[in-house]
Amino acid sequence: MKNSGNLPERIIFPQGEKVGNEHFIGTAWLSLLVPYDEMYHCPVYNVTFEPGARNSWHKHPGGQILLVTGGRGYYQEDGKKARVLRAGDVVTIPPHVKHWHGAAPDSLFTHIGITTNTHLGDAEWLEPVSDEEYDRLP
């Protein structure tokens, strides 16, 4: 994917590499802007979801922050209505809250992600967001 297609805003941060793991449905791209290290303790990454792409339900033991830079997508916490996200939106995800994020069916979606309190451990990955759940979204 290059910057053709239906990206509503121009890409600011590098798109990076295709995400190649089982915790995503559809195609997503990830570029690590600041790797985890012992100086900053603050990994920062740019994630681009193609239309319809989303990650599985998951939890972060130390929380996460999302800064939306383009497109249209969703953030949903378990048991709550999905929140529609657009450029300029900020999401704070408390530790241990089960959630997912991803693109709308008809739009790319790009956010910066920041993993907070990294000393508390890695994300815990759970079940995928089924087509049934996803197709019910606004």
Add this chain to the structure above:
Amino acid sequence: MKNSGNLPERIIFPQGEKVGNEHFIGTAWLSLLVPYDEMYHCPVYNVTFEPGARNSWHKHPGGQILLVTGGRGYYQEDGKKARVLRAGDVVTIPPHVKHWHGAAPDSLFTHIGITTNTHLGDAEWLEPVSDEEYDRLP
């Protein structure tokens, strides 16, 4: 300042309020996207510098990360050449490194800032970047 003038890209995150302290020359705007708190320990803020605006030399005891979202500006470490910054650039500022950042003379400049390792304390503010130093920049 509204979104008129010479902002090369559109503003993504809120512009916020005018910075009203003695550590800036010229006009800058700050919006706190994620305040410091005891859950995330990760303050995130959007800073917009009007053309010619810059902060004073300063140090962060726990470091800082800058993610440039628009315009053209500078980052300079003490004793080094200034780095020209544009949208998509990422700057990692190690703890205790004396530096400043700000706009080019003829462009707005917007970056997200992340203060890392907040438990190590507040920024230490030093002398302003004189017109003489600033006017020598590329």
